[in-house]
Structure formats: C-alpha cells, structure tokens
Amino acid sequence: MSKHRIAVLPGDGIGPEVMQEAEQVLSLLGEVDPTFQCDVTAFHWNSDYYLEHNRMMPEDGLERLKAFDAILFGAIGDSRVPDHVTVWELIMPIRKKFDQYINYRPVKQLKGIRTPFKDMNQMIDFSIIRENAEGEYSNSGGRLYEGTDRELAIQNTVMTREGIKKVSQFTFEYARSKGLKKVTSATKSNAVIHSMNFWDEVVNEVSSDYPDIEMERIYIDALAAFFVQKPQAFEVVVASNLFGDILSDLGSAVVGGLGVSPSANINPSRDYPSMFEPVHGSAPDIKGKGIANPVAQIWSAALMVEHLGRSDLHTSILQAIEDSIAAGVTTPDLGGKSSTKEVGSAIRNHLKIRI
Numbered sequence: 001m002s003k004h005r006i007a008v009l010p011g012d013g014i015g016p017e018v019m020q021e022a023e024q025v026l027s028l029l030g031e032v033d034p035t036f037q038c039d040v041t042a043f044h045w046n047s048d049y050y051l052e053h054n055r056m057m058p059e060d061g062l063e064r065l066k067a068f069d070a071i072l073f074g075a076i077g078d079s080r081v082p083d084h085v086t087v088w089e090l091i092m093p094i095r096k097k098f099d100q101y102i103n104y105r106p107v108k109q110l111k112g113i114r115t116p117f118k119d120m121n122q123m124i125d126f127s128i129i130r131e132n133a134e135g136e137y138s139n140s141g142g143r144l145y146e147g148t149d150r151e152l153a154i155q156n157t158v159m160t161r162e163g164i165k166k167v168s169q170f171t172f173e174y175a176r177s178k179g180l181k182k183v184t185s186a187t188k189s190n191a192v193i194h195s196m197n198f199w200d201e202v203v204n205e206v207s208s209d210y211p212d213i214e215m216e217r218i219y220i221d222a223l224a225a226f227f228v229q230k231p232q233a234f235e236v237v238v239a240s241n242l243f244g245d246i247l248s249d250l251g252s253a254v255v256g257g258l259g260v261s262p263s264a265n266i267n268p269s270r271d272y273p274s275m276f277e278p279v280h281g282s283a284p285d286i287k288g289k290g291i292a293n294p295v296a297q298i299w300s301a302a303l304m305v306e307h308l309g310r311s312d313l314h315t316s317i318l319q320a321i322e323d324s325i326a327a328g329v330t331t332p333d334l335g336g337k338s339s340t341k342e343v344g345s346a347i348r349n350h351l352k353i354r355i
C-alpha cells in the first residue's frame with residue numbers, strides 16, 4: 001500500500017497554529033486506519049522566508065511540489081510583505097502551474113452553528129464551483145490618456161470555450177456523482193453581453209449532455225439576494241472567476257463565517273497536485289493568542305482526504321467537527337471559550353469514536 005505524499009505549507013499568522021491541528025487529524029487517521037497513510041513534508045515558504053531570501057519560495061519550489069499527491073495550505077499574509085507578493089509569487093504560481101482551474105467551496109451549515117437567519121427549518125447545504133483560471137481576472141487591458149481628463153481604463157475579460165466547457169463539465173459530473181438534480185449557473189448576460197452570453201451558450205451546450213440534471217440560469221444580482229433569502233434552494237452553483245469569488249465569500253458568511261469555511265483548488269485531470277486551504281487569511285489580529293478556529297483548516301484537510309479517495313473518512317471528520325460543536329467546544333468566533341488546541345483535540349477524540 002502506497003502512502004499519500006502530502007506537502008504542507010503552514011504559511012503565516014494563524015496558519016501554523018491551525019495547521020498543527022489539521023496535521024494531527026491526518027496522523028490520527030493513519031493510526032486508526034492502517035489503509036490510509038500520509039507522508040507529510042512541511043515547507044516553510046512564508047513571509048519570513050521572503051524577508052530572508054527576497055522570494056516566496058525557492059527557484060525550484062514548483063518542481064519540488066509537483067511530486068506530491070496533494071498540497072495542504074495554511075494562510076499567507078504579513079504586514080511586512082505587500083499582499084500582491086504573497087499572492088502573485090506563491091498562491092497564483094501554484095494554481096497556474098498545477099492547472100487548478102476549479103475552485104470548490106462547500107456552503108454547508110454544520111449542525112450547531114448559528115447562521116444569520118432565524119426560523120430555519122432546513123439546513124443549508126450546497127456547493128460553489130468557481131472557474132479559477134481565466135475570465136474577469138485577466139491582465140489584459142490598460143490605461144489610456146493617463147493624467148488627462150480623457151483618461152480611461154480598459155479591463156478585458158478573457159473566456160475561452162475550453163475554459164467554460166471544462167468548468168461546466170466538472171460541475172455536471174460532480175452533480176451526477178452526488179446524485180444532485182439541479183445545477184445553477186450564475187450569469188449576467190443581460191448586461192455583460194459578450195463574455196456572459198458566451199458563458200451561457202457553452203454551459204447550455206454542456207448541460208444537454210446531462211438530461212437527467214436540470215440547469216437553471218440566474219442573474220448574479222438576483223442570485224446574491226437568493227443566497228440570503230432562500231439558500232436552501234441550491235444544490236450546486238457554477239460561476240465565472242469574479243462571480244464565483246464574490247458568491248463564495250457570501251456563501252461563507254451565510255453558513256457561519258471564515259472560521260468554518262474550507263476550499264479546494266482542484267486539478268481534475270490529476271496530472272498535478274490539487275491544493276486545499278481555508279478561506280480565511282493569516283488573521284494577524286489574533287495571531288499567537290491561541291484562539292484561532294481550526295475547523296476551516298481541518299475541514300480543508302478533510303476535502304483533501306476525500307480527493308485522495310476516502311469520502312468515508314471525510315464524512316467521519318465532518319461528523320467529529322459537528323460532535324465537538326454539539327459538546328460546546330468552540331472558539332470565540334463561534335461564541336465559545338475554547339482554544340485552538342482544545343477544539344483540535346475535541347475533534348480528534350470524537351473522530352476516534354466515529355471511525
């Protein structure tokens with residue numbers, strides 16, 4: 001039996017604090033279930049590394065990561081290093097080099113977590129699949145007539161048939177594998193006439209290969225309102241890079257906030273490793289206080305475990321998280337009094353019982 005090779009990048013701020021808890025969950029899985037073994041290698045490519053070496057990772061950093069089955073990422077960000085450096089020299093190169101064109105975010109309400117809504121009689125449970133490689137986030141464009149009254153900026157959206165097709169196919173395949181009945185596509189083709197009409201057209205074409213799954217198109221403005229008014233109406237939402245980015249943060253707020261929001265950057269072909277990371281940043285305001293919520297990081301690790309073929313263990317980890325919330329062991333962001341370590345160890349204790 002081969003071990004799963006995992007690259008761990010704890011990062012900055014609370015990253016290493018929550019990563020420690022996630023790593024301990026992985027080693028517990030290995031102790032309890034001999035058929036699931038991880039071989040973890042840590043890489044401390046963070047802002048301290050940058051201040052010492054003037055780069056976020058070594059020259060052969062991507063080459064070294066390539067050999068792994070998956071990457072578990074903490075959080076990156078530090079006031080001593082400009083944000084664009086941490087993003088453009090570490091996270092983006094990994095996403096691009098490893099063709100992680102899918103960003104997957106569960107919007108799932110855990111039992112015991114209060115949402116901003118009252119009188120909820122049905123749990124919120126859907127996913128957002130965001131196109132992660134092209135679209136509105138392109139560097140095509142520029143400024144004209146700089147410094148004059150006529151100055152203008154042009155920002156081009158670049159969507160390719162291939163790109164839209166791949167994210168749509170992934171979404172419909174995901175829906176089918178989970179037995180879902182409906183895919184919702186976020187659009188704005190009434191106003192963004194070139195790119196979003198193309199998006200609609202290609203998503204529609206792909207949907208005709210999946211007659212068993214309903215496809216609905218909703219304008220992004222209305223969709224944002226529905227996320228708040230009727231979040232239970234969704235099963236899986238597919239969105240372009242910008243729309244998906246905004247919807248993901250909205251989705252996270254709807255089900256309890258950053259402390260409990262995981263994400264995955266997926267390379268579906270599996271030619272390269274996928275990367276799993278919490279949605280939150282390095283949270284410098286609570287660094288070193290021992291109160292960061294480790295749930296988002298542990299849940300991200302659970303998504304990784306699922307990606308590695310063990311959806312049973314993913315389910316057990318989520319149940320253990322819910323058990324520890326039910327037992328009242330939560331960090332202050334969820335209204336509790338427990339520390340990062342206490343939450344981590346409660347989750348592991350429940351996990352031992354669940355597996």
Ligand code: ATP
Nearest residue numbers: 076077258259280281282283284285286292293333
């Ligand atoms: P970045 O630029 O790194 O994305 P940010 O300022 O956008 O950082 P976060 O670092 O995610 O945002 O933090 C936003 C707020 O949420 C902060 O007040 C932080 O303390 C809180 N927060 C983030 N993650 C957690 C967590 N795991 N547990 C508790 N609070 C958290």
Ligand code: MG
Nearest residue numbers: 279280281282
């Ligand atoms: Mg942020």
